[in-house]
Amino acid sequence: MELDRDWATAPSSSAVLLAMGTRWTCPGPPLLVLVCCAVAQSDQDSDQLYNETVAKAFLQFYDRTAQVVWNQFMEAAWNYVTNITKKNQEEMLYKDVEKSQHTLYFGTRARLFKVANFQDSDVKRMLSKLLNVDKAALPKEELREYNEILAYMETTYSMAQVCLNEGPCLPLEPDLEEVMATSRDQKELLWAWQGWRDAVGRQLRMTFERYVQLSNKAAKLNGYQDMGALWRSTYESDSLQEDLEQLFQELQPLYLNLHAYVRRALYRFYGPELIDLRGPIPAHILGNMWAQSWVNILDLALPFPEKPPEDITKIMKGQHWKPEKMFQEAEKFFTSMGLLSTPPEFWENSMMERPTDGREVECHASAWDFYNGKDFRIKKCTEVTIKDLLSIFHQMGHIQYFLQYKNLSVIFRAGANPAFEEAVGSVVTLSASSHKHLLNRGLLSQQHQDKEEEVNFLMSVALEKIAFIPFAYLMDLFRWKVFDGTIEKDVYNQEWWNLRLKYQGLCPPIPRTEEDFDPGAKFHISASLPYIRSPVEGSVMGKRVCCPERYFLSLVLQFQFHEALCKASGHMGPLHHCDIYNSKEAGKLLEDVLKLGSSKPWPEVLEKMTGETKVSTKALMTYFKPLLNWLVTENVRQGEILGWPDFSCSFEERESSRAAFLGMELNTDLVISWQWTLLALSFVMLLAVLLLGRRLYTLEKSSLTQDTSTQDTRSQGTQSQSPRSQDSSAIKPASKTYFLGIAMEPHQVVKRQWMLLGLCLLLTLGSIGLIIRIFTQHNRKPPWMRDEWGSWD
Numbered sequence: 001m002e003l004d005r006d007w008a009t010a011p012s013s014s015a016v017l018l019a020m021g022t023r024w025t026c027p028g029p030p031l032l033v034l035v036c037c038a039v040a041q042s043d044q045d046s047d048q049l050y051n052e053t054v055a056k057a058f059l060q061f062y063d064r065t066a067q068v069v070w071n072q073f074m075e076a077a078w079n080y081v082t083n084i085t086k087k088n089q090e091e092m093l094y095k096d097v098e099k100s101q102h103t104l105y106f107g108t109r110a111r112l113f114k115v116a117n118f119q120d121s122d123v124k125r126m127l128s129k130l131l132n133v134d135k136a137a138l139p140k141e142e143l144r145e146y147n148e149i150l151a152y153m154e155t156t157y158s159m160a161q162v163c164l165n166e167g168p169c170l171p172l173e174p175d176l177e178e179v180m181a182t183s184r185d186q187k188e189l190l191w192a193w194q195g196w197r198d199a200v201g202r203q204l205r206m207t208f209e210r211y212v213q214l215s216n217k218a219a220k221l222n223g224y225q226d227m228g229a230l231w232r233s234t235y236e237s238d239s240l241q242e243d244l245e246q247l248f249q250e251l252q253p254l255y256l257n258l259h260a261y262v263r264r265a266l267y268r269f270y271g272p273e274l275i276d277l278r279g280p281i282p283a284h285i286l287g288n289m290w291a292q293s294w295v296n297i298l299d300l301a302l303p304f305p306e307k308p309p310e311d312i313t314k315i316m317k318g319q320h321w322k323p324e325k326m327f328q329e330a331e332k333f334f335t336s337m338g339l340l341s342t343p344p345e346f347w348e349n350s351m352m353e354r355p356t357d358g359r360e361v362e363c364h365a366s367a368w369d370f371y372n373g374k375d376f377r378i379k380k381c382t383e384v385t386i387k388d389l390l391s392i393f394h395q396m397g398h399i400q401y402f403l404q405y406k407n408l409s410v411i412f413r414a415g416a417n418p419a420f421e422e423a424v425g426s427v428v429t430l431s432a433s434s435h436k437h438l439l440n441r442g443l444l445s446q447q448h449q450d451k452e453e454e455v456n457f458l459m460s461v462a463l464e465k466i467a468f469i470p471f472a473y474l475m476d477l478f479r480w481k482v483f484d485g486t487i488e489k490d491v492y493n494q495e496w497w498n499l500r501l502k503y504q505g506l507c508p509p510i511p512r513t514e515e516d517f518d519p520g521a522k523f524h525i526s527a528s529l530p531y532i533r534s535p536v537e538g539s540v541m542g543k544r545v546c547c548p549e550r551y552f553l554s555l556v557l558q559f560q561f562h563e564a565l566c567k568a569s570g571h572m573g574p575l576h577h578c579d580i581y582n583s584k585e586a587g588k589l590l591e592d593v594l595k596l597g598s599s600k601p602w603p604e605v606l607e608k609m610t611g612e613t614k615v616s617t618k619a620l621m622t623y624f625k626p627l628l629n630w631l632v633t634e635n636v637r638q639g640e641i642l643g644w645p646d647f648s649c650s651f652e653e654r655e656s657s658r659a660a661f662l663g664m665e666l667n668t669d670l671v672i673s674w675q676w677t678l679l680a681l682s683f684v685m686l687l688a689v690l691l692l693g694r695r696l697y698t699l700e701k702s703s704l705t706q707d708t709s710t711q712d713t714r715s716q717g718t719q720s721q722s723p724r725s726q727d728s729s730a731i732k733p734a735s736k737t738y739f740l741g742i743a744m745e746p747h748q749v750v751k752r753q754w755m756l757l758g759l760c761l762l763l764t765l766g767s768i769g770l771i772i773r774i775f776t777q778h779n780r781k782p783p784w785m786r787d788e789w790g791s792w793d
């Protein structure tokens with residue numbers, strides 16, 4: 001107790017910080033000095049020194065100082081991303097180094113405690129989380145380089161634009177995203193798709209290699225094999241990889257049926273030149289820059305187009321919604337459940353729209369915790385659309401989590417695991433997007449949904465969430481493989497597309513090379529920051545932006561949460577009808593889970609919420625059951641082939657879509673039909689020549705017989721006939737035959753007919769060869785495809 005009081009009266013955090021400058025030194029009390037300075041002691045002394053009571057005081061001191069250091073860093077980071085300037089970047093990097101020093105300082109000393117004999121499980125858990133110092137483990141110079149690389153990658157992404165030939169340059173948000181979402185002109189889509197990858201991915205290629213090296217070095221210094229292993233450690237599960245694979249396999253029927261159905265819909269619209277019904281889908285026509293969500297092509301893929309859903313964005317615009325109102329609407333949802341409301345600082349400090357004062361900003365939506373218990377913000381370049389409204393619900397879910405755990409130690413101010421953080425916001429959007437809720441909020445006018453409209457609705461959710469499953473999964477796999485060296489640096493892009501083909505059934509619309517770096521055109525890879533989040537740091541940039549490994553698990557989790565919360569709210573009936581708005585019971589259940597932060601192992605937290613200790617796909621499959629039934633029937637009716645047994649990417653076909661035929665540039669289809677004609681003709685000619693040959697043979701034989709008999713007759717009659725009669729018998733027509741209307745000697749005709757026969761044979765063989773080539777080209781594997789991939793189905 002004595003010691004606790006010492007700690008309690010230790011200098012205030014800011015004073016300590018001032019005294020320390022950038023180097024962490026010890027504050028007052030003597031024992032603390034020993035701990036902080038890690039003076040070597042005899043075993044007995046050190047056992048006494050590093051006991052549980054000291055540990056508690058140590059952790060309290062950590063907590064107080066961390067709140068100050070992290071808050072300063074968050075401020076600097078916020079200033080930078082909402083006003084991208086060199087000066088702000090330098091300030092942020094400086095604060096980042098300070099934060100790393102703090103992390104390293106306490107992480108190193110946390111190792112000295114002999115936790116085995118400690119009684120308090122919270123103390124043990126906190127110390128174990130402190131041990132992971134993440135990038136702070138890097139030597140000073142390399143840490144600086146690493147931070148600069150991270151800032152460079154994120155800034156390159158945020159500032160990139162794609163320029164029209166003679167016109168303005170378009171940023172990703174909202175312009176290029178708008179093109180990808182609304183254009184149905186494949187050339188225009190390709191322009192945006194390719195332009196974005198040229199502007200971002202290519203620029204990051206070289207930097208990314210160094211980033212991987214430094215990440216791995218940091219991970220090794222923390223005692224992990226590589227950075228992928230460090231990331232996985234946040235899940236506190238030895239079987240994470242196997243579990244994810246199993247979940248992925250369980251969801252395959254849903255994805256494959258959706259893929260086949262959407263492919264057919266695109267085939268109807270774009271035709272066979274772009275879509276092969278047995279092959280992968282080109283990645284640029286799915287309504288999204290990364291083809292991770294396909295909801296923007298709902299108009300092409302609506303199961304019952306005669307019953308289109310109401311245009312909620314239009315209704316919102318008609319009702320003069322403003323970005324701030326959208327945030328208020330989301331807030332209302334949480335408070336209706338008896339959850340916490342956001343403090344005034346949130347409304348004053350958040351960036352809800354893209355600034356119009358010429359500042360460069362990073363637009364990617366994110367939620368921020370400033371670690372002082374009152375300052376929480378969202379950064380988003382909001383547009384008035386239903387998509388953005390639901391995205392705000394998601395971000396407000398992060399804010400609700402921050403609010404609920406704000407009284408815990410900084411160490412525990414994080415989700416039960418990263419997937420929980422994502423699932424909380426998403427579980428609310430499941431209710432918020434239901435027909436019942438939207439009707440209740442005046443965003444729909446039609447009172448009832450019939451069965452067909454329900455299938456339409458579920459299709460829109462599936463295009464958003466089911467389409468995302470393999471993408472979320474492979475984003476993870478890719479980086480794990482990059483970090484553990486399975487994917488080497490000279491094949492980054494090739495392997496990226498291998499994974500996208502294998503898991504998503506997508507292919508690039510144009511040939512890609514290793515000059516390109518398409519994974520870098522995705523925010524979470526170029527920004528990296530959410531992924532190097534350690535349990536200690538909460539998140540490096542404090543941002544709760546989506547990151548795939550969280551997203552894949554959270555995708556499954558959100559349905560599991562949804563089912564549990566709906567049950568608590570007393571909901572009866574199909575899961576997709578449920579709306580937990582106004583349910584205090586659901587609110588209480590959610591609150592009990594959120595306020596635990598990361599203080600308990602996540603299976604315990606999951607059990608508290610759902611009664612289960614494992615992530616399960618059951619609730620997700622229940623939610624989508626009506627849609628899956630419909631999809632299966634529809635796909636069977638169309639005779640769809642699930643998967644993509646034709647590996648060829650459509651760009652290859654488009655490249656060869658014009659082929660040469662007898663010196664002419666023709667459409668491949670036309671060439672194929674000409675080749676078939678030619679083949680048929682050759683067979684006819686072959687047959688004709690064979691018949692001719694046979695006839696000639698008979699003719700030749702008979703004329704030879706005739707010649708012999710004529711000569712015999714002539715020799716017999718020489719003595720009795722006059723010379724005149726000899727001449728007349730010599731010009732008998734039987735000794736001549738015709739070839740193409742020309743009379744000639746039979747042996748000459750035979751010669752020509754054999755030549756013709758040979759020619760026809762050659763033509764026939766040539767045609768057969770050409771046709772075989774065309775057909776095998778259709779089934780050719782993409783250049784990066786490996787043989788063993790032929791075996792999956």
Ligand SMILES: [Zn+2]
Pocket residue numbers: 394395398421422425544545546
């Ligand atoms: Zn999120």
